[in-house]
Structures are given as C-alpha cells and as structure tokens.
Amino acid sequence: MSKVSYYTAEGLKKLKDELEHLKSVERPKASEAIAEARDKGDLSENAEYDAAKEAQGLLEMKIAKMEELYANARLIDESQLDVSKVLVLSHVKIKNQANGMEMKYTLVAESEADLKTGKISVTSPIGKGLLGKSVGEMAEITVPNGTLKFEILEISRD
Missing domain, CATH: 1.10.287.180 (Transcription elongation factor, GreA/GreB, N-terminal domain)
Structure with missing residues (x-):
C-alpha cells in the first residue's frame, strides 16, 4: 500500500x-x-x-x-485548517523552558522540511510533540539527548 x-x-x-x-x-x-x-x-x-x-x-x-x-x-487546503491548534502548515513560536530561548518554526510535510529556513517535519520528534497543542500549552518532547519542554507562545498561518 x-x-x-x-x-x-x-x-x-x-x-x-x-x-x-x-x-x-x-x-x-x-x-x-x-x-x-x-x-x-x-x-x-x-x-x-x-x-x-x-x-x-x-x-x-x-x-x-x-x-x-x-x-x-x-x-493541503489551508482554508480548512484549525488555527487554534498546531497543525501542518502552522507557524509556531515556542519558548524553550530550560534556557528561555524563543524559536519560530513552520510545520510541513516530511519532504518539504528544511531546518535552515525554519521548516520542520510533522514527523520529527519536535513536530510530533507540537501537533495538536494550543497557545499557552506546554509540550514535553523526548529527543535523543533527553526531554525538552516548550511553551507554545503563538500559532499563525501566513
């Protein structure tokens, strides 16, 4: 299949x-x-x-x-996507709770991922951890070197 x-x-x-x-x-x-x-x-x-x-x-x-x-x-029909939750094509601003650093990512399909331009795959550990979260929620993401905690600061679509 x-x-x-x-x-x-x-x-x-x-x-x-x-x-x-x-x-x-x-x-x-x-x-x-x-x-x-x-x-x-x-x-x-x-x-x-x-x-x-x-x-x-x-x-x-x-x-x-x-x-x-x-x-x-x-x-993907962007007009049908919910803007209150992190979904594919969401522009997400997150804050790392460990060091206070803020980052902006766009969640895209695996084939379009490009970290240099801020596009991360929805199938990556961070992408999976952010999916479905709303503004203000915390995302605990397990990565190879431990667990990261991110706060969702904003979600947008451009």
Whole structure:
C-alpha cells in the first residue's frame, strides 16, 4: 500500500518540476551516454557501457519512485485548517523552558522540511510533540539527548 503524502502548493510544484526535469533532461542524457559507449566497440569489455547502463537503471528507479510519490501526493487546503491548534502548515513560536530561548518554526510535510529556513517535519520528534497543542500549552518532547519542554507562545498561518 502506498503512503499518502501531504504537500503545500509550492512543495507539490517543486516535486512535479523535478520529475519533469528527470524525464525530459536526465533520461535523454542517459540514453545518449549509452549510445556513445556502444559506439566504442566490444560491449563485453566496455566498462563505460556498463557504467552508463547502471546509471540509467538508477535514474529509472528514481523516476519510478518520484512518480509514485506524485501519484500519492495530496494538496493541503489551508482554508480548512484549525488555527487554534498546531497543525501542518502552522507557524509556531515556542519558548524553550530550560534556557528561555524563543524559536519560530513552520510545520510541513516530511519532504518539504528544511531546518535552515525554519521548516520542520510533522514527523520529527519536535513536530510530533507540537501537533495538536494550543497557545499557552506546554509540550514535553523526548529527543535523543533527553526531554525538552516548550511553551507554545503563538500559532499563525501566513
């Protein structure tokens, strides 16, 4: 059974663009490399041909995997999300109770997570711990090096 993944409009477009790039640019390049290697003579002793065929196989596997991802992708309708609780696409401001540090995160699907831009996955330990919480609530989150306590300061959607 395939796993359904939820995406923002931006994330879904990025996935589609990458899939199209693999099909329209990378696939012809792989075929070209095989043709060039084939022209160089005896295939039984042609390492370049073997490498090109292997690269093509890996590319086709990647395309198949991405096509499955895209087929099971669902667009998140932000207008239907409750803004009083932390859900996917929530912008959450939290305060670490141990050191008083405040952080802002956006909870996104696993495939869109990027810590540099403040996007954390809803399947990460912190993401899971924040889901369903309301402003003022405390979230106790178990991470590999112990337990963290965060207070939910604000929740928004932009």
